[in-house]
Amino acid sequence: MPEALLRLDRVSRNFGGLQAVTDCSFDVFEGRITGLIGPNGAGKTTVTNLIAGEMRPSGGRILLHGRDITGWSAHAVARAGIARTFQLARELGGLTVMENLLLAPYPQKGESLWLAILQPPAVRAQEEELKDRARTLLERLQLAHLRNEPAQNLSGGQKKLLEIARAMMTRPRLLLMDEPTAGVNPALIDQLVTYIRVLRDELGVSLLIIEHNLDVVEALCEDVIVMAAGSVLARGTMAQLRQNPAVVDAYLGGGGSEYAAL
Amino acid sequence: MTYLASLLPLAAIYGILVIGLNMQYGVTGILNFTYITFVAIGAYVTGVLTMGAPANAQTYILGAHLPFLLALVLGGLAAAALGTVVSFTVLRRLRSDYLAIVTIGAGQIVYTIIGNETGVFNGWNGIFGIPVPVPMSLSPVMQQLAFGLITILILAVVLFAAQRIQYSPLGRVLRAIRDDEGVTEAYGRDTFRMKLLAFLIGCFVAGIGGGLLGEYATAYAPSAFLPGETFILWAALLIGGVANNWGALLGAIIVPIGFAEVTRFLPDFGNPTLIESLRGVAIGLLIILAPAFLPHGLVRERLAKDRARSRATAPTEEETSNA
Amino acid sequence: MSILMLSIGFGLVTASVLAIAGVGLSLQFGVTNFVNFAYGDYATLGAYVALVANEHGVNMYASMLIAGVVVAVFAALVNRLVFRYFIDKRVKLVILLVVTIGVSLVIEYSLQSIFGAQFQSYTVTSPTPMQIGPFLLTSGQLAIIGIAVLCMAGVHLLLSRTRVGKAMRAMSDNPALAEASGIDTRRITDLTWLVVGFLAGIAGVVLAMNTSTFTPLLGTFFLMLLFAVVILGGIGKPYGAMLGALVIGLVTEVSGAYINAAYQDAIAFLIMIVLLMLRPQGLFSSRGRA
Numbered sequence: 001m002p003e004a005l006l007r008l009d010r011v012s013r014n015f016g017g018l019q020a021v022t023d024c025s026f027d028v029f030e031g032r033i034t035g036l037i038g039p040n041g042a043g044k045t046t047v048t049n050l051i052a053g054e055m056r057p058s059g060g061r062i063l064l065h066g067r068d069i070t071g072w073s074a075h076a077v078a079r080a081g082i083a084r085t086f087q088l089a090r091e092l093g094g095l096t097v098m099e100n101l102l103l104a105p106y107p108q109k110g111e112s113l114w115l116a117i118l119q120p121p122a123v124r125a126q127e128e129e130l131k132d133r134a135r136t137l138l139e140r141l142q143l144a145h146l147r148n149e150p151a152q153n154l155s156g157g158q159k160k161l162l163e164i165a166r167a168m169m170t171r172p173r174l175l176l177m178d179e180p181t182a183g184v185n186p187a188l189i190d191q192l193v194t195y196i197r198v199l200r201d202e203l204g205v206s207l208l209i210i211e212h213n214l215d216v217v218e219a220l221c222e223d224v225i226v227m228a229a230g231s232v233l234a235r236g237t238m239a240q241l242r243q244n245p246a247v248v249d250a251y252l253g254g255g256g257s258e259y260a261a262l
Numbered sequence: 263m264t265y266l267a268s269l270l271p272l273a274a275i276y277g278i279l280v281i282g283l284n285m286q287y288g289v290t291g292i293l294n295f296t297y298i299t300f301v302a303i304g305a306y307v308t309g310v311l312t313m314g315a316p317a318n319a320q321t322y323i324l325g326a327h328l329p330f331l332l333a334l335v336l337g338g339l340a341a342a343a344l345g346t347v348v349s350f351t352v353l354r355r356l357r358s359d360y361l362a363i364v365t366i367g368a369g370q371i372v373y374t375i376i377g378n379e380t381g382v383f384n385g386w387n388g389i390f391g392i393p394v395p396v397p398m399s400l401s402p403v404m405q406q407l408a409f410g411l412i413t414i415l416i417l418a419v420v421l422f423a424a425q426r427i428q429y430s431p432l433g434r435v436l437r438a439i440r441d442d443e444g445v446t447e448a449y450g451r452d453t454f455r456m457k458l459l460a461f462l463i464g465c466f467v468a469g470i471g472g473g474l475l476g477e478y479a480t481a482y483a484p485s486a487f488l489p490g491e492t493f494i495l496w497a498a499l500l501i502g503g504v505a506n507n508w509g510a511l512l513g514a515i516i517v518p519i520g521f522a523e524v525t526r527f528l529p530d531f532g533n534p535t536l537i538e539s540l541r542g543v544a545i546g547l548l549i550i551l552a553p554a555f556l557p558h559g560l561v562r563e564r565l566a567k568d569r570a571r572s573r574a575t576a577p578t579e580e581e582t583s584n585a
Numbered sequence: 586m587s588i589l590m591l592s593i594g595f596g597l598v599t600a601s602v603l604a605i606a607g608v609g610l611s612l613q614f615g616v617t618n619f620v621n622f623a624y625g626d627y628a629t630l631g632a633y634v635a636l637v638a639n640e641h642g643v644n645m646y647a648s649m650l651i652a653g654v655v656v657a658v659f660a661a662l663v664n665r666l667v668f669r670y671f672i673d674k675r676v677k678l679v680i681l682l683v684v685t686i687g688v689s690l691v692i693e694y695s696l697q698s699i700f701g702a703q704f705q706s707y708t709v710t711s712p713t714p715m716q717i718g719p720f721l722l723t724s725g726q727l728a729i730i731g732i733a734v735l736c737m738a739g740v741h742l743l744l745s746r747t748r749v750g751k752a753m754r755a756m757s758d759n760p761a762l763a764e765a766s767g768i769d770t771r772r773i774t775d776l777t778w779l780v781v782g783f784l785a786g787i788a789g790v791v792l793a794m795n796t797s798t799f800t801p802l803l804g805t806f807f808l809m810l811l812f813a814v815v816i817l818g819g820i821g822k823p824y825g826a827m828l829g830a831l832v833i834g835l836v837t838e839v840s841g842a843y844i845n846a847a848y849q850d851a852i853a854f855l856i857m858i859v860l861l862m863l864r865p866q867g868l869f870s871s872r873g874r875a
Contacts, residue, residue, distance in 0.1 A: 052448065078450035092441040094505075095434065098568045102431075103438050106450035110431030113459060117426045127431065131568065148567040170449065293679060351858055358678040359620040360861055363812045367854040370809055374851045489805070490693075493686050500683065539698035546690030550667060553680045 003066065005030040005206050006051065006082075006174055011060035012230075013046055020046040022230040024060070028174065033200055033207045035221030035238075037214070039250060042227040044210045045087070048176050051208075052084050053077035064174075079106065083172035087179040087210075089159035093152030097143060100151050100162055101134040102127075104169035134169060141165050141195065157188045164195050168203060175199060177209040181216050193219055214238070226250070267406040269519065274413035275474045276514035280498045281424050281507050282467030288505035288563075289428055290460040291440030293361045294352060295492055296369030300341040300465045302487035304472025306376070306383045308337030309392040309482055320384045320391075330395035334416075334473040341469025342462045344372070353457050366489055377484045388483020392476050413474055420467055424507050427463070429566055436460050437505070490542075494518055497545055501552045502559050509561030521545065587719075592842035593835060594720030600834025601733030602792050606807070607814035607826040608740050609784030615757030615821020616777045619681050623663075623689035624785060625804030625811065631656045631786030632793035632803055633696055639707050645794075648707075649732075653786035660782025661775055663688060689805070696801040704798040729791050736784060737827055744823065749776055757821040810837070810850060813857035 004027035013021040021043040028034050036044050050057050053074040061070045064080055072080070092100050108130070110116050110123040138144040141161050146154065151162060160180065167175050180196070181189045193216060199205040211217045217224060218238045226233045226241060228250040234241060241247045279301060286292045307324070311333035315325045328336070351364045377386045396408040427433050438446040439453050447453050476482045498517035503509020521541055552559070610624050621627075631652035638648035667688060671681050712723040722730075744750035752773045755763040764770055792807060793799040814833045818825025833853050841849030 054444075074444070074447040075450050075452050078448055084448055086445075090442055090445045092438045092445060094437055094441045094563070096565050096567070099434055099437075099566070103434055103446070104449055108431045111435055111451075111456075113427070113432065113463075116430035116432035117423050119426065119430060123431070131570070135568070135570070148565070150565065166449075351862060354862065356861065358682060359614075360816075362622075362682050363620065363809075363816070364858050364861055367809060367812070367858050370806075371851045371854050371858075374848060378845065378847045490690065493683070493690065496683060496686075535702045536698050539694045539702075542694030543691050543698065546687045546692075546694060549687030549690065550684050553676060553684060554670065557676075 004028060004063075005065060006208070007061075007063040008047070008051070009061040009063065011047070011050060011057045011062060013043075013050055013055065013058045019230055021050065021057075024227070024231045026225050026232050026235065028206065028208050029223070030173075030206050031200070031204075032223055033196065033209065033221050035217040035224040036208060036210045036227065037212070037217060037224060038227035038233070041229075043230040044227055045178060047227070048084065048178055048208075048210060051077070052082060052176060078172075081173035082176065083167055083170045083174070084176040085163040085167055085178065085180060087182055089156065089163050091151035091154065091159045091162050093150060095151055096148050097138070097151055097154070097162060098131070098134055098147040101137065101165055101169045102130050104166045105130060106170075130169075137165050137168055157184055160184055160188070160192065161195075164192065164199075167205070168195075168199060171203050172205060175205050175207050177207060179210055179212060181211065181213050189213070189216065196220060267403055267410060269523065270410035271406070271413040271474070271478050273515055273519050274410070274417040275471050275478060276495075276498065276518045277417050277511045278413075278420050278467060278471035278474065279495055280502065280510040280514045281420055282464045282471060283495050283499050284505065284507060284510045285424060285427070285467065286461055286464035288499065288510070289433060289440065290436040290457060292352065292457060292461055292464075293358055293365065294461070294464070295362045295365040296348075296372075296489065297464075297468055297495055298487045298489070298491040299369040299372050300345060300468035301472035301475065301491075302372075302376070302482070302484075303341045303344050304337040304469030305476030305482040305486070306337075306389065306472075307340040307469070308333045308473030309389050309476040310383065311336055312393050312395070312477070313389070313391065317391075320387075320389060321381050322384050322389055323382055330477070334470060337473035338466040338469035341472065342466040345462050345465030346458075349458055349461055352461060353454060369487075369489060369492075373484055373487065373489075383482075386484055388481060388485075390481035392480045392482070394480065395477055409478065413478075416470065416474065420470065421507055421511070424467075428505075428507065432456075493549060494521075494545060497549045497552065500559055501548065501556060503561030503563070504559050505563035506559070506561045509559050512561055513559065517545070517548070588842050589839065590719040591721055592838045594717075594722055596835035596838035597720070598722065598726045598729055598795060598834075599838055600831045601730045602788060602795055603810060603814050603834050604733050604827050604830035605736045605784055605791060606788035606811050607818070607830045608737065608823045609781040609788065610811050611815045611818060611821060611823045611826035612740070612753065612757075613777060613781040614815065615823075616753050617664075617668075617774060618760065619678060620685070620812075621688075622682060622685040622808070623692060624781075625806075625808030626689045626692035627656050627660055627782060627785035627804070628789030628792060628807060629696060629799075629801060629804035630659060630692055631789030632799055633700060633705075633801075634786065635790040635793070636700075636705055636707065645707065645790075649787055649790045652790050653783040656786030656789070657779045657782035660778045660785065664775065664778045693801050693805070700801065702800055704800055705793075706798045707794065725794055729795060732787065732791060736787065740780075740784075740823055743780065749773065753777055806850065809857075810853050813853040813860075816857050816860055 006028040008024055008026050011021060011024045012019070024043065024047060038044055049055050051062060053072050053076065056071045061068055063069065064082065069077060069080060092103065095103070109126050110119065115123050135144065138147050141164070143158065143161055143165065146158065151159070154162060180192055184192065196207065197220070200207060209221065222237065223235070224238055224241060225235050226247050233250055234244050234247050283297050286294050310322045310324045311326050311328045312330055313325050314327045316322055348368050351368060352361060356364070376383050379385065383389055394405060394409065395412065396405045400408060435446065435451055435456055439457060443453050494517060498513035499510055501516060502511070502513020521544065606628055613624070614620055634652040634655045635648040638651050639645065643651070667684065668681070671684055712725055714721045714723045717727065744754055752763065752768045755766070755768060756770060756773055789804065793803060796803070810833060814829040815826050817832055818827070818829030836856070837849040837853050840852050
């Protein structure tokens with residue numbers, strides 16, 4: 001059993017009286033696309049927020065390649081190699097598409113005050129290099145013609161692509177994706193699936209994806225974790241999970257029509 | 263001619279002040295409803311540092327007879343130091359109204375302290391007799407022009423630095439923080455530290471502008487930094503153009519200068535404070551109408567465009583069009 | 586007659602003035618969800634309306650009522666003509682705040698252009714202080730306390746017994762739910778401004794009575810104290826504002842008696858700032874960070 005890239009060890013989180021995540025433990029392995037599914041309110045988004053450092057767990061530990069990152073701030077977690085995309089696309093509206101991508105890599109020399117004012121050759125060189133990478137990415141995602149457009153002017157689908165492009169610029173070790181296909185029209189879903197595979201195959205990114213669209217989960221994820229009522233219910237491939245009565249039960253009990261496929 | 267000569271330094275000074283405010287609000291999205299307090303600190307500190315020991319029935323600290331430029335920089339640093347103290351209130355992720363209240367409250371506290379502690383900056387009467395930083399051997403007109411030249415040079419430096427910052431990777435991060443702080447953090451940036459940096463830069467510039475203002479007026483008193491004064495600068499920024507330093511300059515000319523000077527030509531009528539009151543009403547109306555008719559101000563933010571042709575694709579028509 | 590008791594007495598008067606306005610501000614903030622930086626100037630407007638009435642021989646209490654009504658209408662108009670435009674346009678909160686500042690400046694300087702910047706006062710006889718228990722208060726000050734109690738009672742009845750009042754509370758607690766339950770939010774907002782304006786007008790007159798002389802800047806400094814009151818009590822919690830008024834009123838007067846009186850307001854601001862950073866929901870509220 002290879003060492004886990006990410007390990008959650010009995011993580012819990014409560015909000016006042018509400019126990020959103022209870023005694024949640026799972027491993028995410030390197031080089032895989034892992035799915036995280038479950039009914040609404042199961043705690044999937046909370047778990048993602050805990051991993052990403054948006055909030056502290058009330059209990060338990062989070063380990064990244066053996067390193068304890070529990071309670072680290074969001075920017076520290078990001079620097080350690082964990083990136084995320086958001087369910088509702090959060091583009092930086094006042095920046096151009098190109099600038100959105102240029103923001104992604106960290107660190108950048110030009111962000112310190114004196115280097116920003118003086119802009120010596122080293123800073124310009126890094127800018128050019130990043131711009132080249134960004135241009136190539138934008139072409140690949142067929143967004144190049146929009147590169148000087150303020151990001152707020154993009155359509156919903158284009159904003160989703162922008163999220164993925166930004167993730168590609170970052171090249172994190174682990175990418176958390178919160179419902180990447182939510183609200184996306186079916187034609188675009190195929191594209192997104194392709195790009196997610198590109199992230200793993202070409203850029204070496206491991207992924208943990210929250211999804212409600214089980215077709216997408218089946219197509220992408222070798223490994224699927226099921227959460228319900230704040231903790232892990234089961235784990236396996238989609239085929240295995242379909243045979244699992246507890247899983248079937250949890251969904252038929254609380255899910256919507258998208259679970260009818262189960 | 264003398265009239266224009268006296269206007270020039272004032273325009274440059276207000277330009278500097280609005281550029282500083284732009285760095286805080288336009289670029290980074292920080293709300294500072296007590297910007298004028300930092301201007302005041304700059305004016306006071308630069309003023310007392312250039313003056314000698316207290317005389318003429320004034321009492322103040324730091325009478326050190328320092329050379330002008332040194333005193334100016336120290337004034338800016340003093341403003342930035344106050345900014346550090348105030349920052350831990352301003353930079354939290356509070357909603358806008360709470361931030362506004364906190365900043366105004368902090369400014370009120372400073373105002374009260376400076377007014378009451380007469381030993382610091384001569385209390386409510388303020389300091390006067392600040393020496394002009396130009397050779398006394400020149401004629402009054404030449405003195406004005408010389409001082410105007412100094413202010414314009416300093417404005418040029420400030421403008422250059424502000425532009426460089428805004429159109430650098432640092433500026434990109436600051437604008438990203440303005441648009442969505444959470445996302446920017448998710449990309450590994452320590453947003454608190456960067457907001458603090460932008461805030462302190464703005465305070466430093468405010469202090470520099472304040473120091474020049476004090477030298478220009480040769481006096482400074484608490485009545486010059488009532489809370490309402492901040493909003494003249496806000497009006498200038500909102501009208502001139504948010505997130506655009508040239509817009510900031512335009513706003514500085516239109517609002518503080520434009521207003522002060524337009525009323526100069528009106529004859530005195532009614533009770534003595536009538537002109538000043540009408541000016542206040544006009545500024546208020548301007549603040550209400552500007553966001554309605556000019557949501558981005560007169561000069562919009564200029565976004566950096568990528569002009570390079572990529573290797574693979576041919577140029578498209580978008581590359582020749584401007585937003 | 587100890588200093589402590591005297592200052593507590595004055596504190597009660599100050600608290601009364603703060604309570605009338607504070608309850609209004611808290612209610613308005615709760616229902617409309619933004620701070621009106623011109624609120625202090627609404628009070629100033631009330632003070633000047635009463636001045637005009639008073640100079641025409643109308644007795645003080647009637648003048649107060651007239652002031653209340655005028656400011657109520659004014660507040661509702663400003664909301665309709667100015668605030669609504671920006672709210673419907675969904676501008677950023679900052680812009681709306683700056684607009685309220687604009688309204689504040691317009692009111693202040695309009696008053697100044699009409700009445701000048703000099704100190705004004707009402708023509709009332711200077712009453713002698715009477716001893717009421719351990720306190721030393723004039724009849725005017727007692728009247729202020731009485732008026733405050735009346736206003737608090739009125740607000741309480743409004744919020745607890747009337748449908749409009751309950752709708753206001755609903756909008757304050759959960760705007761989305763209130764809208765979904767069929768409450769006509771625009772109408773309730775209009776009514777809220779009427780009530781709030783009325784309270785501001787009364788508060789302005791009472792404040793002017795308490796400070797004996799006033800200028801067009803009366804309301805601006807007062808507003809900062811009001812923020813302290815409202816934040817202490819919790820935004821949108823008028824009952825909390827009543828308690829907040831008591832605390833701020835007493836703290837400022839008592840501390841002013843023992844340390845430099847010039848700093849008594851600064852202390853209130855300091856309390857407010859500290860509170861906003863540590864517990865933005867107020868001392869008495871259970872609602873989380875807004």
